[in-house]
Amino acid sequence: MKNPIKAKKLQKLAKTRKPQRLESLLELSEEIAEKSGRWIYTQLLRGMRYIWWDADREVFLQWAQSIIKTEIRLRETTQRESYLKELIQYQQSYRTVDEKSRLEALIDELISLDRDYRNLEQSYVAVIAKCPEGSMKSVYLSFRSQPQWHMMSQWLRQDCANRGGCCGRACQCCDNLPDPRRVKGRGHCTEQCGCCHRARGFSVTEEDRERMNPRFDLTVYPRTAYSREMFLAHIWSLL
Ligand SMILES: [Zn+2]
Ligand SMILES: [Zn+2]
Ligand SMILES: [Zn+2]
Secondary structure, X not given: OOOHHHHHHHHHHHHOOOOHHHHHHHHHHHXXXXXXXXXXXXXXXXXXXXXXXXXXXXXXXXXXXXXXXXXXXXXXXXXXHHHHHHHHHHHOOOOOHHHHHHHHHHHHHHHHHHHHHHHHHHHHHHHHHHOOOOHHHHHHHHHHOOOOHHHOOHHHHHHHHHOXXXXXXXXXXXXXXXXXXXXXXXXXXXXXXXXXXXXHXXXXXXXXXXXXOOOOOOOOOOOOHHHHHHHHHHOOOOO
């Protein structure tokens, strides 16, 4: 549910004209901060512009929810694929009927994951195209243009460790891209990560999955602290 008071205030703000000189000054400061490599200041300046000028925050939050969800699904697919490839390599050294049928099942799943990844990649492009023009879009695209964007946020690293991911161990899996053809699947661990699976020692049920992943929904008001922090870290790189 939207916050009606905030919605009204934002609507009123949208009707006011941007003070052009201040806007130009903010743009200039943002450019200087980015060129000087002061990443955090750049994001803060963009954050200020977002708060002041971008009128319909609810629309942006809905968009942020879909992009974060799509990215998580891309990561799940990529991590499951990598894990299956490891299993297939291991399985090929066996030749019994059971092992052969297990190998066939793994290959079938791998083929279907490849299709899933391509579909998700298209959905990702479609969600990006739907992003309303404004500071949040430029913040998001600029953040994602950093090859190791997910490692730049202390909050995202800690969240990965809290969920039992590789950032809580010394393996450094999150530093490495599992497959160079799967750039959009880059990021922190999901329950499909092979290394996490080995560390855990058991397969995850739907119940475990719910327990391991705190809920976040940016479209629901009041927002939880986790949702707010996820938004700030995942979209803005501010935590
Ligand atoms: Zn690992
Ligand atoms: Zn992992
Ligand atoms: Zn991680």
